[in-house]
Amino acid sequence: MIERDRAEFIRRTIAALPEKQRAAVLLHKYEEMDYGEIAKVLECSESALKSLLFRAYETLRIELAPLMAQQPVGNHAGEGRL
Amino acid sequence: MKCEDVAKELIAYLDRRANSAEQMEVEDHLANCAARRTRAEEFRKVWNVLDEMPIQEPSLGFDARIRQRIADEPRPGWFRWFVPQRRLAISMALLVALCVWISRLPRDYSTTATMPAPVTEQQQYQVIENLGVLENYDVLSKFDALSELPAPAAPEKSNDDLKQDDSGGM
Numbered sequence: 001m002i003e004r005d006r007a008e009f010i011r012r013t014i015a016a017l018p019e020k021q022r023a024a025v026l027l028h029k030y031e032e033m034d035y036g037e038i039a040k041v042l043e044c045s046e047s048a049l050k051s052l053l054f055r056a057y058e059t060l061r062i063e064l065a066p067l068m069a070q071q072p073v074g075n076h077a078g079e080g081r082l
Numbered sequence: 083m084k085c086e087d088v089a090k091e092l093i094a095y096l097d098r099r100a101n102s103a104e105q106m107e108v109e110d111h112l113a114n115c116a117a118r119r120t121r122a123e124e125f126r127k128v129w130n131v132l133d134e135m136p137i138q139e140p141s142l143g144f145d146a147r148i149r150q151r152i153a154d155e156p157r158p159g160w161f162r163w164f165v166p167q168r169r170l171a172i173s174m175a176l177l178v179a180l181c182v183w184i185s186r187l188p189r190d191y192s193t194t195a196t197m198p199a200p201v202t203e204q205q206q207y208q209v210i211e212n213l214g215v216l217e218n219y220d221v222l223s224k225f226d227a228l229s230e231l232p233a234p235a236a237p238e239k240s241n242d243d244l245k246q247d248d249s250g251g252m
Contacts, residue, residue: 003134010135028097029132035099050090057093061128068127 006067013063021056028053085111088118096125 014022020042027038039049061068088111094100095108112119 006131007135010132014132014135025132028093029129030137035094047090050093053093054089057125057128060132061124064128064131067131067134068124 009067010064013060016063017056017059021052021059024049024052025056025060085115085118088112088115089121092118092122092125096122096129 014025017025023042024038027033027041033041035046035049039046042049042052044052088108091100091104091108095105098105100108112122
């Protein structure tokens with residue numbers, strides 16, 4: 001799978017998450033907001049947010065398993081964010 | 083810390099946002115729990131995969147263009163504050179028209195003519211004076227004077243009967 005297809009697959013997988021989980025992942029992973037800020041945005045407690053994130057990443061772990069098995073050539077992912 | 087509790091704190095542990103006490107607890111648990119250790123590794127891989135998705139940042143001129151468009155929006159003049167909204171103006175006009183129409187309706191004074199004449203103070207006093215006796219059923223039912231009253235008279239004859247009697251008598 002070429003890099004562009006992988007990115008599109010990831011985008012669709014995130015988009016398929018339930019709305020609140022999707023927002024939590026985007027704010028946590030891409031906006032790098034801290035838990036207090038995300039909890040405020042999503043109007044939930046930090047404890048509830050942690051459960052929400054865990055469920056979201058669990059779903060992503062299952063859905064993105066094919067991509068995890070084959071890392072792209074020249075992947076420098078994970079070096080920058082989180 | 084229970085395994086379920088570790089699951090909740092695992093994300094905060096992996097992104098190093100958990101406090102030191104939680105970090106220690108999760109680390110202790112991971113040292114003895116192979117399942118959670120495997121899950122932690124998988125979450126790290128998930129994050130690496132998620133990093134492949136490019137973040138679409140707005141162009142450098144995006145903010146400037148937005149601000150320019152807002153500035154270009156026509157601003158309402160100060161006199162606009164005095165101009166009422168269309169709905170309000172129509173409602174007020176209808177209300178005024180209704181008031182004028184009601185005020186021009188002919189008034190009917192005939193109802194006052196049929197009203198009973200005002201009761202005099204003397205009549206009111208007579209009614210109040212006997213009210214206690216009239217409302218007391220025991221007094222009325224045991225009132226001897228009522229039992230001595232003559233039997234009610236026969237119904238009055240009609241005018242035709244009277245005429246017949248008159249003609250028969252003559």
